[in-house]
Amino acid sequence: MTVVSGMRATGKLHIGNFVTLENWVEIQNKSNENFFFVADWHALTSHYDTPEIIETSTLDIIRHYIAVGLDPEKSVLFIQSAIKEHAELYLLFGMISSVSRLERIPTYKEQINNISNKDLTNLGFLGYPVLQAADILIYKGDRVPVGEDQIYHLEFTRDIARKFNMTYKEIFPESQPIISKVPKLPGTDGRKMSKSYGNIINIETNEKELKEKILPMMTDPARKRRTDSGNPEKCPVWDYHKAFTPSQEEKDWVTKGCTTAGIGCIDCKKLLIKNMKKRLEPVWDKLANTTLQDAKNIALEGNEKARKVAEQTMKEVREAMHLKW
Ligand code: TRP
Ligand code: SF4
Numbered sequence: 420m421t422v423v424s425g426m427r428a429t430g431k432l433h434i435g436n437f438v439t440l441e442n443w444v445e446i447q448n449k450s451n452e453n454f455f456f457v458a459d460w461h462a463l464t465s466h467y468d469t470p471e472i473i474e475t476s477t478l479d480i481i482r483h484y485i486a487v488g489l490d491p492e493k494s495v496l497f498i499q500s501a502i503k504e505h506a507e508l509y510l511l512f513g514m515i516s517s518v519s520r521l522e523r524i525p526t527y528k529e530q531i532n533n534i535s536n537k538d539l540t541n542l543g544f545l546g547y548p549v550l551q552a553a554d555i556l557i558y559k560g561d562r563v564p565v566g567e568d569q570i571y572h573l574e575f576t577r578d579i580a581r582k583f584n585m586t587y588k589e590i591f592p593e594s595q596p597i598i599s600k601v602p603k604l605p606g607t608d609g610r611k612m613s614k615s616y617g618n619i620i621n622i623e624t625n626e627k628e629l630k631e632k633i634l635p636m637m638t639d640p641a642r643k644r645r646t647d648s649g650n651p652e653k654c655p656v657w658d659y660h661k662a663f664t665p666s667q668e669e670k671d672w673v674t675k676g677c678t679t680a681g682i683g684c685i686d687c688k689k690l691l692i693k694n695m696k697k698r699l700e701p702v703w704d705k706l707a708n709t710t711l712q713d714a715k716n717i718a719l720e721g722n723e724k725a726r727k728v729a730e731q732t733m734k735e736v737r738e739a740m741h742l743k744w
Contacts, residue, residue, distance in 0.1 A: 422450045423560030423594075425458040425499065428476035429466055432483045433619045435604040435612055437699070438662050439566065442599045444488040446564055453494035454558045454725060455484060457718075460499050460506075460550060464543040465530075482714040483622055486705035495728075497721035499554065504729035508553035509546070511740060515582045516549045524548060524571050552576040556583075556591045557729045564597040588739035590732070601662050609637045609655040623706050626696055633659075633692050638684045639677070648680040656688060663694045 424443060426436065447453045457480045462473045477498055484496055499505055521527065522545070531539055551572050555563055556579070563573060573596040580591035605611065606618025613619070620632050636656055639649035651657035651674055664670055669690060676682030737743055 420450050420562055421452040421454070421558055421560050422446055422562045422564065422597075423454045423555045423558050424564045425456040425461070425554060426480055428457050428459045428462040428473045428480055430472065430476055430614060431621045431623065432480060433612060433621050434662075434695075434699075436483070437487065437622045437702070438601050438604065439564075439599060440484065440487040440489070442597075442601070443564055446562075446597065447489060447494050450562070452558075454497070454560065454728075455489055455494050456497045456499050456554070456721075456725070457481060458499050458551075458554065461547060464541070464547050464550075465537065465539060467541065467543070478711045478714045478718065481718045482706065482709050482711060485709055485714065485717060486702050487622075491717050491721065495721045495724045496717055497725040498718050501718075501722040502557075502725050502729050504726070504733045505550065505553050505557055507733060508557050508736060509550045511736060512549050512553055512579055512583070513546065515579060515586060516546075518545070520575070520578075521545050521548060524575065526568060526571055548572045548575040549579070552579045555594050556580055557732050558725070559590075559592055559732065560594050561592050562597050563594050564599065566603060567598055568603075570596055570598070588735070590735050590739060602658070604662055605655045605658055607632050607636045607655065622699070622702060624699075625703065626692075629692055629695060629699075633688050633695070634685070636688060638687075642677075642680075642684060645683045646680050649677045649684075651677050656684070656691060659691055659695070660687075663691060663698055665694075669694075 426432070426439075432440075443455060457477045459473050459477050462476070463470065466473060481496055481498070485491070489496060527545070527547070548571070552575060555576050565573065573594060577593045580593055583591055606613065606616055607620065608616065608618045610616055610618060620629070633656075638656055639651070639654040641647055641653070642649035651660075654677070657673070660670060660673055664673070673682070673687055673690070677687065
């Protein structure tokens with residue numbers, strides 16, 4: 420089994436990314452071939468006018484990969500743009516990618532319709548799923564841990580693999596997603612996590628800041644007073660408990676206390692802070708002891724390993740497509 424996944428380099432990683440990374444670490448420890456990279460080219464498809472942000476994010480993300488527990492002995496950690504073969508495969512996949520099929524991908528349609536402050540009618544953005552297919556298939560990835568929103572891209576990846584295998588030669592597997600069990604975390608105000616809303620908690624934070632963000636968090640609006648009962652399902656704090664409170668006993672304490680007004684929201688949030696701190700503290704320590712230079716050294720080694728595999732696949736692809744020049 421070969422596992423491949425990546426994160427776009429668009430800024431600091433937040434606690435939603437933390438939950439994803441924990442999932443990757445678990446997968447890494449069960450699988451013998453893992454490729455985890457930073458998708459800096461993908462970040463450029465939408466953030467093409469701020470390349471300096473992508474540059475600083477890229478190494479910082481590798482630093483976070485290491486801090487959360489991705490292990491360079493078990494996983495190849497690398498940077499997408501260092502492996503030019505991804506771009507070559509992307510170009511060749513372009514020959515068998517239908518433009519109308521790409522325009523119909525729901526994530527694309529949604530972003531084109533909803534993002535008004537940015538021109539996303541560039542070729543690179545339309546080709547995003549083609550590049551993603553190249554990222555995965557160049558390592559012959561069977562399994563791809565991703566969020567629910569990526570299923571369309573994985574479907575597209577399988578379409579491309581099938582079409583390539585039929586047209587030229589059986590080279591690629593049909594990659595399946597591994598969808599994480601923990602649902603997407605909302606921002607501290609209950610809306611979608613977004614830098615522009617200022618409702619994000621970064622992984623790299625501390626206890627003081629954690630308190631400052633969790634204590635004023637939005638709760639079920641029905642609980643205006645301490646004596647009003649509430650419904651956890653209507654409360655973003657509960658979403659955080661689902662991700663950070665593993666103990667069933669504690670979760671039952673929240674559900675019961677909330678629905679009967681037995682506990683106050685502050686009690687509930689204090690428990691959350693305690694549990695978040697417990698999970699994040701080792702990562703904070705590791706981050707404090709991992710420099711960007713450490714991350715760079717690891718990425719440079721990872722790049723070499725990834726390149727060897729990518730070069731081999733491209734040999735096969737060029738041969739299949741009569742491009743042996
Ligand atoms: N599109 C993915 C995301 O936004 C990032 C990504 C790029 C990726 N290439 C990939 C994920 C290859 C898995 C495999 O999350
Ligand atoms: Fe939300 Fe907890 Fe308050 Fe219930 S008790 S509304 S789950 S913060």
